[in-house]
Amino acid sequence: MKVTMIAREYPPYVYGGAGVHLRYLSQELSKIMEVEVRCFGDQNIPGQALSARGYRMPPEFEAKTHKFNPAIGTFATNLHMMLDPFDSDIVHTHTWYASFGGFLAKTLYQVPLVATCHSLEPLRPWKVDQLGNGYHLSTWIEDLVIRNADRVVGVSRLMKQDVLEHFPIRPERVAVIHNGIDPDKWKHTPISDELKKTWGIQDDYILFVGRPTKQKGMEYLIEARERIDPGVQIVMGAVGADTREYEEMLEKRIAGRKGFLWIHKLLKEEEYIQLYSSAKVFVCPSIYEPFGIINLEAMACRTPVVATAVGGIKEVVVPEKTGLLIPPADPQAIADAVNRLLKDRKTAERFGEAGRQRVEERFSWAYIARQTKKMYQELLAGRRKAIAVPDLPADATLNRYGFDSGTFQALREDLIAGRRGEGKNVVTGAFAQPDAGDFRDVAALAQKERTRLAKVGREAMAAGKLGVAIVNGGMATRFGGKVKGIVEVFDGKSFLELKLEQVARAAKRAKARVPVFIMNSFATEAETVRYLERNDFFGIPRQDVFLFSQFIFPRLNPDGSIFSPHPERPHERYYGPGHGDFVFALRQSGALREFLEQGGEHLWYSNVDNLGATPDEILLGLHLESGAEMTVELAKKLPGDKGGAPARVDGRLQLVEGFGFPKDFDADRIPVFNTATYLFRAAALDREFELPWYATEKQVGDGKAVQFERLTGDLSRFLSTHWIVVEREERFFPVKTPQDLEAQRAALKKRLSK
Missing domain, CATH: 3.40.50.2000 (Glycogen Phosphorylase B;)
Known part of the structure; x- marks a missing residue:
């Protein structure tokens, strides 16, 4: 690459x-x-x-x-x-x-x-x-x-x-992706006598380094001079002004004031390192600073920092730990903070040591380079090497939504050759019933245990470790062409609004930031984006809502030829190849990398139509204490329930979809089933998975179409998995059709209005 x-x-x-x-x-x-x-x-x-x-x-x-x-x-x-x-x-x-x-x-x-x-x-x-x-x-x-x-x-x-x-x-x-620094090069190096003599640098000085521009706020440091200990020199390494007029203005303000040294020359790197290292305090008075690498340089040299609380500086300097943050454009605040650290050398030294530690842990260039390369790989993964599909008309929609023509054509050839089809979806291996001890029954938890687990979960939320993933894909067909996520459930509120309200309440309780990751499809994306923007994301900060889309495949006829939709329904030519796209699309979009970079550790995954699957402190506590990479929410099975369930395959407990069970295995004996709600350790998703593909037949218009799909539940084949049985009446009430919604509307309102 x-x-x-x-x-x-x-x-x-x-x-x-x-x-x-x-x-x-x-x-x-x-x-x-x-x-x-x-x-x-x-x-x-x-x-x-x-x-x-x-x-x-x-x-x-x-x-x-x-x-x-x-x-x-x-x-x-x-x-x-x-x-x-x-x-x-x-x-x-x-x-x-x-x-x-x-x-x-x-x-x-x-x-x-x-x-x-x-x-x-x-x-x-x-x-x-x-x-x-x-x-x-x-x-x-x-x-x-x-x-x-x-x-x-x-x-x-x-x-x-x-x-x-x-x-x-x-x-x-x-x-x-933050700026970085080379901690092996940028480290405490006392100033040499030669450098001090060359420039007339005193033993006690505070330092500013940066270009003389308005955004750097040098004039406020100059105005603070009279209020700072007069025995301390102010050294300014400032070169590369945007305009000569601004530089002249600064020079006029300095004229007649004692205790200033302006170095108008670009120094060697090792000289800057010495300047940082021997400064009593480093001052960054910027009024606008997207990041402020100068603060990293000072911290790497074990120098305490006084900086304005603007822009990216707040992500670098930790107040009362690596330095002091002050309001911008405030000479008095600069003077007060500098004088405090000049007088309290023990605190200044503690800030310097903590600053060095933070640089080593979070801001090395080696780490930044790895993050950058991973971003490149995500982008290139979205441009998979295409192969020709001769009978498939060219369409920009396919490229936009990450059509993997190579995988599609291989699956199609398997279908034509009879290697894939609805009768070929059975999972291979020796099947066995799960044991009763495989599952943790939440209803059986004692109150004392619930209280303790809730505390564990709440602390994780408060620490910013939880994100919520909502699956909002599909084809928008069951509700008359309307995207299900924006369909009204009750009192004018849609599925998405109710889901986001649940996240907002959980975040408020924990006093935490809980980012939301919404997976759409080509059929739901545009309308969902407009809806969310029109409603200001229902109280979730815009920067905390990450929208991404699953991939796209063309439908096939049962004989393997390209499916031709009705002329009035051209969108039926394509579909989203299953919610198993989630882990792949999340990585490719960059959302997973960013979540991990910001300290996120766990993702709560659920479908948009299951309004019972809310962030729950007790369940999060169970997940955390299990140490598992994946937690599956199961519910007790009732007559008529269909879908996936846990079973042992070659000794490993994993989720198996209904069509995956062999005919000679009695899946009805399994007392629980999969609610399609999961908790993931986010870092465990940051790798490649060989999820199986299934071929299914769907009624599309007046004809049959074949679709290839992957399932998120199949991650249980690869991840260490914890299994919990939740209270069905509290956690599982999905709505699949308009008839389901009409039948459950009153009950949903009652449950969700508690």
Whole structure:
């Protein structure tokens, strides 16, 4: 796998955090894949695993004959980059300066485009001072690329939120991968006498490092000078101003004030490490900061941090643990925080040690590179190598929803050859009845045990370890063409509204964030998205709702030919190949990786039409204490119940669908059945599974069609599984048809209104 990174900054021309990011990310990525860098400049760095080439702005633009040349010249440089041959699998851009080149690569070479947002133009209106009306060009190209990127990367969760607020893009297309740092290089290194002498640095100093721009808030640090211990020097390593006018304004404010040292030169990396290491306090007074890698650099060098509580800084600096967070644009707050740490050296040292530990655990570049490569793999998995299906008409819908033509054609050939079909779905192996001791009966739990388990579950929720997955796929056929999830159940409330209300109540009880993952299908996606957006996601924060879709297959006739739907119902040509898509689509969308990255550990899975399957503290406690990778909710079987049930196959207890039982095995003797509600240890889902495919016949219009499907319950074949029997009247009341809804409406309202 090969990626082409496109950026403005790359060594030796690095002026800000984006350049630092690309330098280290490309180095670490090159250890596990091939990386090519195309950047602004005159670099020419050949290499097998990592190569870099710089591209100069055409001379007529460098001459700056009018004020728009910097912006127009940026576009010209991007065009220049695309003149060279391109053979990468992925193109990955950094900042708007390089976005147009990435857009061209995606369009011309049909490769996935990743765009990392280190900042956002709509949040930096002061850049009009730098670019004039050229700023409108930069905002336009940023908008173009974010709208068209296959994955947008925010360097913080707040950056993701900003992207969602300012651009019409769905959350599943925005990943969060933090900036990182090399902890082996960035570590405490006392300042040398030579460096102190060269610049006139005193023994006691506080430090600022960053570009002199409005967003960095340097003027507020300058204004705080008179209120900070006069015996402490303020050292500012600031170079690369957006405009000379802003830099001159800062110089005028410093003039006549004692205790300032402004280093107007880009230092060597080892010199910055020394500066950070010997500073008494590092100050980051930014008014806008998507991430703030400078805080990581200070923490890696065991220096306590005083930083503003804006943007991604709040995801890096832990208040009262690795530093102090203060309001932005507040000189008095800066002075108070700095003076506190100057006086309380024990606390300052404790913050420094904790900062170093946090860097090592969460922000190493090796970890960031692995996360980035995994994201690339997710994108490429969604572009499976296609094979020709001669009698299948070309359709953009198939590509959009991840049609795997290779798998489809192999299954189809099996059907034609008689190796697959409804009579071929029986699971092979030696079957045996489950034992009574295989299941934990929730109803039999003593009150003391319930209280204890509820505490375990509630603490896990409060720690942000739980997410909720809702299956909202299918073909939207049983309710007259209306998506079941948005059908009214009672009092104007739909299935989805009631499910999301249940999540919101659980989150409120636990005082926690509980993200929701909704799997749609090509038939339910558009209407579901419009419905949720129109109703503001029913109280769940927008950034906490992750929408993704299952895959798509064409239907077949029983003889293996492509099914032709009625001309008035063209959508019937396709279907979603079973809820077993869940684990594959979740990974491919990036949702699973992001959930794990944010500290999520467990996912509660249920169908949208089972309103009894709510997040429950006791059941979560049972799942956690079992240590299992999967917990299955079972219910006691009643006469007439059909569906899957647990059975031993070759000694292993696993779920078997009704059609999977051999004729000589009495499945009716199994006293319980599968409710299709599961709890998963999320990390256990982050791997490949060979789930079996089943061929089923469906009545579609006036004819029969064959569909291939996978089932989520078959994960019990691969995962360590805990089995619990829940109280049916509390946890299981699904609604499959309009007739079911009419019959149960009053009972549902009574149960759900408790």
